[in-house]
Amino acid sequence: MFSATETDSEAELTTEQTVTHERWMREALRVARDARSAGEVPVGTCVVDGDQLLAAAGNRTRTDCDPTAHAEIVSLREASQKAGNYRLANATVYSTIEPCAMCAGALIQARVKLLVYGATDEKAGAVESHFHICAAHQLNHRIKVIKGVLEPECRELMQEFFKERRC
Numbered sequence: 001m002f003s004a005t006e007t008d009s010e011a012e013l014t015t016e017q018t019v020t021h022e023r024w025m026r027e028a029l030r031v032a033r034d035a036r037s038a039g040e041v042p043v044g045t046c047v048v049d050g051d052q053l054l055a056a057a058g059n060r061t062r063t064d065c066d067p068t069a070h071a072e073i074v075s076l077r078e079a080s081q082k083a084g085n086y087r088l089a090n091a092t093v094y095s096t097i098e099p100c101a102m103c104a105g106a107l108i109q110a111r112v113k114l115l116v117y118g119a120t121d122e123k124a125g126a127v128e129s130h131f132h133i134c135a136a137h138q139l140n141h142r143i144k145v146i147k148g149v150l151e152p153e154c155r156e157l158m159q160e161f162f163k164e165r166r167c
């Protein structure tokens with residue numbers, strides 16, 4: 001079952017919320033697969049405001065020769081351009097994998113409302129695994145988090161990628 005990290009939001013999701021979250025996570029998975037086809041680590045993110053998709057992007061670090069071109073950063077940039085606002089206060093960000101420290105920091109800068117991610121990243125994840133950036137009281141914004149949406153698909157995509165690369 002999905003779980004939320006904020007203690008005041010641990011109520012189970014309604015069926016309608018689950019359907020919505022899974023629908024957008026499939027979009028994030030779609031761009032993650034595109035990233036894999038381009039030789040990138042298969043992580044995908046989409047940014048949604050209400051019913052509107054603002055942006056969807058996969059990792060582009062190799063393609064752009066840019067260490068900051070993680071899926072979350074690329075899609076936040078696109079979403080802000082589209083919204084005409086560097087704050088995305090009503091946005092939900094869907095990411096196939098738990099965001100890293102840089103990306104979790106960027107989500108704070110963008111003031112997003114909700115982060116939904118699929119699989120945990122025990123090595124570099126900065127939401128649950130390390131640092132707990134989205135819940136840090138030292139920062140001036142906190143983000144509600146839901147994890148585990150389409151977790152098997154998100155995890156398998158990464159595992160397949162790294163298995164192939166070892167061969």
Ligand SMILES: [Zn+2]
Nearest residue numbers: 070099100103
């Ligand atoms: Zn990142």
